[in-house]
Amino acid sequence: MDQQTPHPGKPGAETETMVCSRCGKTSAEGAPPTWTCSMENGRCLYFCDDCARANLRAIEGRLDSSWW
Template sequence: MTSPHEGDGDEGSATEPEPPACARCGVRAAGPPPTWTLSVENGVRLHYCERCSRENLRAIEGRLDSQWW
């Protein structure tokens, strides 16, 4: 049995924003908002998945001002 709205072109509508995608590997979040790293680079908000965040932790920390240490 199919839904009455199945295939009617409403996928990705303005009322249902797409889940964020990792700026490094491109994986999309599944389910509720993820606990990913958020970075603002040149005024653009970028999300990084947990795996990419962990793998690049030293590079992320290296960009922090010394006051954060």
């Protein structure tokens, strides 16, 4: 567990439009608390609550989204 937790982003980023990396669903008020953020290959990917719920086992197993 020597990985550092990534910084959540630049100040004011919570007001940007977020797009689900799986289904394309958008959120105008930034990342809602029910969305999931996944660091894959140095990029932060966001997944909406529906996609995160449907793929919970793969997310908890730390599989890249390309596998699910």
